[in-house]
Amino acid sequence: MRRRNPGLPRINDLDDEIRAHIALSVKERIERGEDPEAARRAALKEFGNVALTRDSMRAVWRPRWFDMAEALAHDIRIAMRSLRHVKGLAITVVVTLALGIGANAAIFSVVRGVLLRPLVNRDEDRLIYIRQSGPGIGSENMTFSVPEVNDLKSRVRTIAAFGDFSTVDFAMVGLGGEPRMVKAGVVGGSFFDVMGLRPVLGRLLTARDDGAEAEGAAVLTYRFWSTALNSDPSVVGKTIRLGERSATVVGVLEPSVPYPADTEIIANVVTSPHHLGATMVTNRTHRMTELFGRLAPGASLDAARAELTAAYAAIVRAHPEAYSAKANVQLKVARLRDQIASPARTILLVLLAAAAVVFVIASSNVANLILARSVRREGELAVRAALGAGHGALRRTLLAESLVLCGAGAVLGVLLARPLVAMVAAYAARFSVRALEVRVDGSVLWVGAGLAIAAAVLLAYVPRLPSPNAPAGLGLASGSVRITPGTNRRLRLFATTQIAFSFVLLAGAGMLVATLVTMQTASTGYDMRHVLAFDMPAPATGVGGAKTVDFYREATRRLEALPGVEGASVASNVPWRDPGFVTMQFVVEGYRAADGEENPRARMRIVGPRFFSVLGVPLLAGREFTDEDRSSSELVVIVSRSFAQRLFPNAEALNRHIWWPDSYLGKPAPRRIVGIVGDVDDQHVVQEPAMTVYHPVQQIGLAGRLFVRAAGDPYALVPAVTRVIREISADQPVERAATLEDVRAAVLAPERLNAFVFSGFAGIALLIAVVGVAGVLAFSVSARTREFGIRLAVGSAPSHLLARVVSEGVVIAAIGIAAGVTGGYALAAIATKFFARVEVPGAVPMAGAAAVLIGAAAIASLTPAARASRVDVMQALRSE
């Protein structure tokens, strides 16, 4: 306790003690008969300099660490001075460490923000997310139907309240700007209370907004309000039109994680006629609702999961018709926070591992450089040891140097981390919306400092200290470099480690790049460059059926009259951008399913006349749809090549009939196949044979997507296309114009980013490893000047020496690669225990990575090799 405060009380105590001393001394002298005044003067004189005594006391009181810190500060001053003489080395070390520390700090910030930080929602650890999935039919998120939600609500006690959320696209008019499609959430009155969210303006939706009789009400999300509306405080009370209905803006939601969907507005049920319809309310398989729950007081997540699972099993048993055995439906219950983070978890952990690998490479490279330097100064250390510096003092010298280096590295690394965090967060946002909230904070500093200190301590223990018993005298006199087998082995070990880890990163990056290249170069079956796709959803006025078809015909007719337009058509899906309908079972005339086999399934698409010629899909047989196909004429379809081949391998598919047993398209009716087109896969970026059935838009009614084929620059047509559509219908949204090429590029963006980020890491690793190999060889060459001199003197050709040194570099790389392959496979084996899917790079990326590393090692060894071959014989022989 007393050590805590070594200041004032002690000084006062000492002063008392000194005063007592003098008083005793005076008293003694007076007793001996001296004059009081003289006694006093004598006593003071005898005591001597009080201030000096006090000063020397301070040294005694000082805690031990203070002395050590002072000594270290002294050492650091010396370290700075001595590092100034080796600027190149110091800069290399600092930059290398900064890269390692910066990458780690940045990734750690994002991991912390996305995976660990709590949500803003009230009592967010009581908030759960419930999901129904059908692994048997590849449906990861089936969502719920209203009857299912009601059944769960009535059977479960561990959940205090449920909140429901479904996503709807509205054509929105109001709040300024053009009519456009917005993504909206439609929620019941309990949603916001269950989620534990508050308004920043106005109010949120409550139970009084439920039901068909309530007024239309909408809440704006914070992001929409703060960006599109510039945080306009007068927005509350304004009226907006959503499709056929209207709604009043009642409030603005606080900033929160947009889950399950990033919407602009969240409205009550009455705004969506669909939500009040019989299909929505009574059809058990009409699933479009996401379900949240708040745990009842005292209930644990496990208890809720058990109860929900049991209730769900009972519901499935009670309604076998709604749950096919094949789907193998399941219920998943998770804490909302974990649910939101889960898609990003794997990618972030992989990134964290990659960053850690970069740090290991950086550290071992720095260790190499420091080791080489310490060998060069063995003479100096030996002199200091001989002069009586203990092991502790020598270590402290080394520690001071590595602290200076690592400290500088950490500072630079943390500075580097700032832009890196922004980059990594933007990247991770594709996997978890929470990444958008990630900010650089103090944790970056802690991580940076922690890594730097770890590195500094390790580095201080790398060099060998001169033992007092060793024959240090040899090098002592000359101060020259003596390389021992032990040091050499260690240097090579570090270099090999770097190569091994770099190999793992390079092979991983190579795999991602290879995947990306495959995807980008894959043929799609479409004319990618000249086709412009638009979203042209149902007009806000809610026209459907024949009128819509007329609108499409008029629109495409006028568009095709525009200069520069080669063709125009409509369809239900923009390839890759739209999710598409579910695949449906169908029955085919002349095809009998084997016993026990289900009817075949196919994708259903709706397309307008001339669709295939506009998109450049080849017509293989029969005809395209034309304006003559009408709702009143014969029902017809066009099928894809794989459909025709699979179902009619030996016969002509044309003119056969198919039925959809599902009543989705109205009463099941035979439809005649009038054409066969080439296979296109509008869902996967890498094409798979897709059984697809196309219907003419005239016989279904709604398409929603517009395609225009341009002769020249497609984007130059956008204003004209918009103008033509608005001339026909002023309220018609027509938006998101993009060529098919760009649509696909946007879909590929995550892959490109993956490849980019990992290539970045691999590039850094490669750079560091090259520096490492070059450093080791440069050191080894300079230490063997004499050996090379002798070789040259006895007749070795310089080119022979050159080849010899380069081959040493290549050998280091080869051993590193072998270690990398072995270690990489071992890591993959461990990783399979934790992750469902672990990809091991194929032969091509592996061979590529190996070639790059060997090449890099050879290039890195060229400079030292050239130096070895140019050794001046006479000087070399005299050098020691």
Added chain:
Amino acid sequence: MAKTSDDRRLELLQGTLDMLILRTLQWGPQHGHGIGQAIRTQSDDLLKVETGSLYPALHRLEKRGWLKSEWAISEANQRAKYYRLTSAGKAQLSREQDRWSQLVTAIGRIMNPAPAGKE
């Protein structure tokens, strides 16, 4: 400071002050001034401890746990800080005493070699 006594005064050997303090306190608690006087009188005025060395030494020994201090009233009715030997201090004293006598013997042998052989 009387000049006459200064002439025959001896410099304390490095490291012996601690031992002398511990030894002095073996007779019982004493204040700083008393310790200084005791060393002086017992050495027959040959040794004199400067206060600038005495007090740092006392505090150092206390910090190491060999001494304990407390304020008390002296026999001369004067408030003073008394130092007392702890059991750790006693052990340290006997260690230092051993080391000291070994040193004295060793140096004695070199300075006054025995006439013949070893015991």
